[in-house]
Amino acid sequence: MSFLDKPLTTTAFCWRLERRDGVTIGFTTHDRALTIGGLVYRAAPGMLPSSISQTDGFDAASLDVEGASTSAAISGRDLMAGRWDGAAVTIFLVDWEDPDGAQVPLARGELGDVSMRGNGFSAELRGPTAALDRPVVEQTSPECRARLGDKRCRVDMGPRVRVTRIAAVVAEEVVDVAEAAVGENVYAYGRLRWLSGANSGLESGVMASGGLRLTLREPPPFTPSAGDLVEIGEGCDKRVSTCAGRFGNVLNFRGEPHLPGMDLLTRYPGA
CATH class of the missing domain: 2.40.10 (Thrombin, subunit H)
Incomplete structure (x- = not known):
């Protein structure tokens, strides 16, 4: 990434959040909005990640995301209603002088537990390896474990x-x-x-x-x-x-x- 070798840094963090209903928004730590891939990443200096570390192991990686809750972006009512539960998150680094150029991917996953703190919120980002914590074999039960109409139930809905x-x-x-x-x-x-x-x-x-x-x-x-x-x-x-x-x-x-x-x-x- 050539922009990482510049004598003066021109990097900015970017966040892409996509809800399960398709609503997608973007944030950046730059002081001006950036347009990347047709999506406007609004300046959001209140959005702060914890330290991001990457390993080649299979431990379930996660990090905390903190930010200000505003009615124009992520409202507290929407968070508590569950609109952002399971939202897909992508965090990457870009050159704000050439936002549509090369990107450095940092983390991706989905939003986990969300908690409100005053006028802000804190959310856990669950990485892809978090799926390894799920049970491999189902437990027995007298009731059906399929959901009506899914690929195991096969009832035509x-x-x-x-x-x-x-x-x-x-x-x-x-x-x-x-x-x-x-x-x-x-x-x-x-x-x-x-x-x-x-x-x-x-x-x-x-x-x-x-x-x-x-x-x-x-x-x-x-x-x-x-x-x-x-x-x-x-x-x-x-x-x-x-x-x-x-x-x-x-x-x-x-x-x-x-x-x-x-x-x-x-x-x-x-x-």
């Missing part, structure tokens, strides 16, 4: 997902939708994705449903309004009886309902 609108907000965690599938608790254990309104880009778990009424597991981070566009998907309680009776998919059931568990040790005759 096309006819079980629909886009509709919020017809009325009954309570903090209870809403009525304009259209829904017929049946009791069809959407229980399912997901509601907010496609517009204050909660756009977020998801809410559904605890129960009946007709056009959905009861969410917890109130959404922001107050919804009638007319908000949402996507609702059917859910599954992950029991083998539901898998067989409702979905006819017991061949793909990813659980061990008949395997004796630890409660076998506490059984006694006549119990």
Whole structure:
């Protein structure tokens, strides 16, 4: 990198953050905004990384990111709502005299635990090797470990997902939708994705449903309004009886309902 050999330094740190819903922003420690690859990296001197070290081992590397929380960039409400959870992060070094030139990659990964501190925030950056900490073999369970409609479950979710609108907000965690599938608790254990309104880009778990009424597991981070566009998907309680009776998919059931568990040790005759 020729710009690293200059007698006077012209380097600047750059941060690229891409949320799971596609929203992408950039920051730089330079005193002016830089345009790199069509993305404007805004001057953010309050964004400070911890020391960055790179090794050739397989230890899970992580570093802390601290910065000021502003409504124009990363607001505290969005952080606490989970909009930035799992966001992809890339940190690199550039020559601010030629920002579209060579780059020195420093770290990449995804945002982990986020905590608020006054008017700022602190976030952990989990590197690619953090995936090595995940269990290699699944534990047994009487309930299915697949998610309804994923590649292991294989249930076709096309006819079980629909886009509709919020017809009325009954309570903090209870809403009525304009259209829904017929049946009791069809959407229980399912997901509601907010496609517009204050909660756009977020998801809410559904605890129960009946007709056009959905009861969410917890109130959404922001107050919804009638007319908000949402996507609702059917859910599954992950029991083998539901898998067989409702979905006819017991061949793909990813659980061990008949395997004796630890409660076998506490059984006694006549119990």
